[in-house]
Amino acid sequence: MAIPKEHLVAMCSTMFKIRYFEEQIRQIYTEGKSPVFDIAAGTIPGEMHLAAGQEPVAVGVMPHLQPGDAITATHRPHHVAIAQGVDLNEMTAEIFGKSTGLGKGKGGHMHLFSTDPSFGCSGIIAEGMPTACGAGLAFKRLGQNNVAISFFGEGAANQGAFHESLNLAALWELPVVFICEDNAFAISVPKTASTAIADNSDRASAYGIPGVLVTDNDPVAVYEVAGEAIRRARAGEGPSLIEVKTDRLWGHFEGDADAYRADDFKQAMLDRDPIQTFPQRLVEEGLLTESEVERLRAEATEQVDAAIEFARSSPFPEPEDALLHVFA
């Protein structure tokens, strides 16, 4: 597939933005947490699940999206939200617990919700998948030519919600694309110890829908497979399941000692880090120059820095605002 240059540039640029964002959040997360680590302390309290390494899965999908398309993501949602174009300032402010955040500080990093673009995530494994089916049902019922994309981890594929959602989407021929981010570990449990088969994409056959395995953590590979799945969904041909073998470079959450993954496993991930290999490839193939790559990197950095500044300088909500927004 000939990929338009602007899509390659957008994917590269978005990867830079995601990686720099996650690096900054990782660093800021340590503020106020030393010498003694207290999860409740610091600029960003609470759990923090970062997606460095998983950028290709998110950016490979996004060039195919159209206004009105919906996404559901997981407890590790930043890369997907950034790739979809969720307002970076408001998203960052939400992570900082500020009143200017997407949820005015009510949700935090695992519960980011946006209407335009339509993005939602859930801290409960696999439970974003049924709502994606509902989005697809609404699109179909309302005659909107939109698709819903549901991201989930390989650990989610053993949950009931995964199977219920695939069945519903297949049964009702919904415009939904299910994308499994297989980073090989559900916290500490390897896929080999949790899953009876090697590839979750094979599970698509149980529901009579296409299942495609993407073996490389590569934006272009994701782009091609996701493009076909989204085309099918938009054309009314029903849902698809895609599994992408990706890498979670860091621990499950910040503060995770990550002792359950062997050193050579971790080193191998670093050696194939797509944040290095993808821009290199674009340069080698003559699609981008070194200086263009650096410009993209600088632009991404600038946007993220601005969002972090926005979040830092935003006020906290008033404590009693906790009582608002239980009901519409």
Added chain:
Amino acid sequence: MTTLVERKLTTQKAIAEAIAQEMERDDRVLVMGEDIGVYGGIFGATEGLLDRFGPDRVIDTPISETGFIGAAVGAALHGLRPIAELMFVDFFGVCMDQIYNHMAKIHYFSGGAISVPMVLTTAVGGGYSDAGQHSQTLWGTFAHLPGMKVVIPSNPYDAKGLMISAIRDDNPVLYMFHKGVLGLGWMTHNPRATGSVPEEAYTVPLGEAAVAREGTDVTIATVGLSVHRALDAADLLAGDGISAEVLDLRTLVPLDKTALADSVRKTHRLLVVDEDYRSFGMTAEVAMTAIEEAFDHLDAAPARLAVPDVPIPYSRPLEQFVLPDPESIAASATSLIRG
């Protein structure tokens, strides 16, 4: 409006009529659930809808409650106003995450930016030997969790008006119909399950209790089928010279604190009756609310009658023993008044 002959409907038909009228009025309303199409709902709440509105808007689902309740949430987030039916509330264990972590919380998580306008209907209650996984009411469990309204109609008129309000509400609403108030031919006959229901659409507001019977000596506050039991108890009490007021709370969320306090100010005594479990539930909440709102007007500590903290048993004498009935309600009220 003047009508020459009052039109009578069962509660079940009133619910189905309310849904049909809202589907007629608003194209975004659709219904989904197990056996809600061809069958018309195991309890008839969706009777006739499939023929009228077709399978695109009246959707029989697989037995897949997480899937289709979650799909209802997602559809509500994207422009529809779904009604999903959980056949028996007892089945909530297989889908509670979608109900309380998603349906009830997304509005809050979004800081008020996103609404989840959906109705989750479900059948509740026992008394017909269906045993411990098909006989619970469990409204206290749901009312405990913030973010969803909890509606419990006791009669046909309220059932229609409350359903129309629930569908038009921009919040998730849990609409719990007691099997004993529906007027189903295969349940024990209940004359109060049939009543006057105007043909035109009307609303009964969520959050307003109703005085089902006026009285002066004791307030009996309750919901659902226990309203009927309390009315029968009031007849028994009247024969004993006790004037009982029966307060039908109609919705637990929002709870009509004003009506409760007004009634207690009049009668000075409160008995809370509940077909849900006794501990940490509706009886404690309503009694405490009365204490907070009208303590100085109470002549005695509020009393309660609820299912003792046991699962609903199967065998008829066992089940009848644990459920509130007119005699046990009257005895509790008498004891509250006479000590």
